[in-house]
Amino acid sequence: MGDRIEIATLDGNDMMPAYRAQPDGTLKGAIVVIQEIFGINAGIREKADRWASLGYLAIAPDLFWRMEPGVELDPDVPAEMERAFGFYKQFDLDAAMRDVEATIKAARGDAAKVGVVGYCLGGLIAYLAATRTDADASVGYYGGGINQKLGEAHAIGKPLMLHFAGDDHFIDAAAREAIGEGLGSNSHVTIHDYAGVDHGFAATSGSRRVDDAARLADGRTEAFFAEYIG
Template sequence: MGSTHSIATFDNEGSFSAYVAAPEGTPKAAIIVIQEIFGVNPGIRQKCDGWAAQGYLAVAPDLFWRIKPGIELDPDVEAELQEAFGYFGQYDPDDGVKDIEATIRAIRSGIGGLDGVAKVGAVGYCLGGRLAYMTAARTDVDASVGYYGVMIDQMLSEAHAIANPLMLHIPTADHLVGPEAQAAIHAGLDDHPKVTLHDYEGLDHGFAAEMGNRRDEAGAQLADSRTAAFFAEHLA
């Protein structure tokens, strides 16, 4: 079970909360878990707890805090799904990257009374998948993974700035990221020396959710095993 801590913004003009799950003993590295549009909900906290069980310090910042702190929504409830899309429409991902950079800084200097952790990775889902891509392009994060990231095809001009390893999981039947967008991502990133792409034939957006109707067990386990191996290699 994790706990909640406060992180100062990058400009030190405010603060936001983050769910922090710490392993037993010294963390082998840290992983920032980047939320979907549903906030730091039970599924995201479960992701953090899972990484902590594998020996990582896991931190999930509340990235919607400027809109409404503490949002927790269930994608299987239609009214909450629509509420989440409303927040997505209001959200500025540039602010998100700044908050993730502030989280990287907080982890390296020591968060919640813990010792600082030098190696920091990031893994995100949906909106968080896009932010994982942006984090790879705009910060010094050591490694990043994005699951079904939205709108990455519109940000390929930033790919030249990716200096550390990035992995993207792409379900081919993603109803939010269509075939043309997927083709553009492959065309823009297949030859990038720091980027690894994995396609998941016939799977849809949200297939690696921890709980709920969207999860595909076999696909989630395959993608998560690849993510675990990726972090084990690049955060060592």
């Protein structure tokens, strides 16, 4: 279902690698799938394939390409988790946002409406897509650091859904409370909390996944995009 493509950067000086999954039938819209700190690994490709099976063009840009193209890491392998955090420490968030904007622009060549969904690091980026890009709707799963970017919340003018784990050891209760307070008055924002689960609960597989919570969150996301994108 999926293939590898390249997308022109906003300045036109480089080509960024990405994974693309295309629907077999009528196109509903496009979804930009934003990676965790583990690169465009099998889990992210599976997420993109799922969106394609639901009728969306799905594109997952390789946001680590400026450091090392083609990174694929397994969070259940300690050495690979450590390597993932190494990439995270070097990560240029503003450059990545420009790459997401370029991906949205490319997707609009095929679809009238484009959504953004992201996980972990991608959850923060999905939030920022709602503040910095023209995405038609955005969904973030357990995005760390959103509480530090609430100064941008005034720019949210299109639908945004956020999913948080109730026992997230990366995003503590104080951070989640600040996010709720900072975004609660914005009618465009919906926030869901999932009690008793930790960061990464919606992974496609592996030790982090909590099936019931993942299915609930993903069902809400699918309904959200069906309303606003397709």
